[in-house]
Amino acid sequence: MAARDHFTRTPENKASELEKNTTYAKTAQNANKGYNNTDKFADDRPRSEVHHIVCEISVTLRFEDYKDNGLDDATVQYIEDCLWITKWDINNVDNLVGMPRNRRFRADWASTTDETKWTPLQWPSHQVDHLTTDGYTDEVQAWLYKNVWSTVRDKRKKHETSAEAILKALKQGETHFHGQLTTRGTRPPGKKDGWKNRHEESYAKKWYKPFSMGKKPRHREPGAKRKYATGLFNLR
Template sequence: MAEGESEHFTKSDENHASNLDKKKSDYASACNTGYINRRPYKDKRHRFEVHHILCEHSIETRFGYYKDDPTRDYIEDCIWITDWDINNANNLIGLPRNRRFRVDWASTSDTSRWTPLDVPSHQVDHNTSDGYTKEVSKWLQKNLWDTLSAAKKQHAVDAAKIKRQFVKGEKHFREELEERGTREPGKLVAWPNRFKEEYEKTWYHPFSMGKKPRHRHPGAPGKVATGLFAKLR
């Protein structure tokens, strides 16, 4: 069946166009945006990770959404013919780990080496109950699963339209992550001032992936933290 044809179809290898499984791809090599530092460290621990903007766990929430077998089969059939890959470069962005800030930043007072300044940490408010993954799941339900469920009544399969929604989600949440990584007071101000009372409720904002950052303790001072990490290596 051709993409965009508006009648139901039989799934086959020939009309299978989608991939929603990150495990079936060396997706890390496809990532070319965000914070990427592929230089191996002496302790073999990377300070960045590749993040799927529309993440696998959020896409998998469709399995809990299905109200009945026909709805499940219809949505799965629609996705089957949609030419969208979870591992495509536009759905990938490099994000730092917490160690990038707690260890690398603490090891130098040269703020010109304090990067990245434009994206949050991959380990802050990602999979919390009200975090980034939950937010993406809600967006997908509203903009894809609900829409496809309603279209089932007309048996109108439009793979091109479905792909446009996936692409819209990629763009929307990439912009959100970049905006969140630059929230006030900004990392260059927030990090060295995180122990000050006036920054108690704001210093963690630019490090958070979440729409509403969870309050967190600033931890141990830089030299103390660096010493502790050194002992743990």
């Protein structure tokens, strides 16, 4: 199904949900997606958070992309109408994954030499290079414009764009960035090796890479050597 210029939005023909809801964290936890540690620190903050793989901020920033790329009002309306009838929910289970917070490493890993307790090893921190300039959010935003929004724009005159095609592209985004996160969380030198050697000069520019969500990790501080690694992940 494709939107036409005479298309009228109604509650009945709305199929998409582009904003996070109040139950998405439970959805990921119940499905055991990623790292979901529901234990809390002494200050009652959790050890993990649930991440939207195709994240809400990047989806919302499509309006900036429309403006920055000079899309006229009619084209913007057409893209939004197509999204309206696309059966994609940003809170669907395939678009969610649990990830550790910085304090999982800064407090938990720093408090023990027992490497069997150093988990998770496959996921980066949800707080490292997520919202930084050229970080994960910017990367997803650029991907969405290239692979979804501009595609709808280019095919508007021929009415070739369909809700099914947009759904397929968004699902491809879920798969692509899920893979990127697991790859980045396990890249060299590896979390355990990087963690143990983070104060060594030879590791200064690489220890933090598997902890980062970013394609190009920003240079980070190794934190204190004492029991609680204060300063860990601060930008240098």
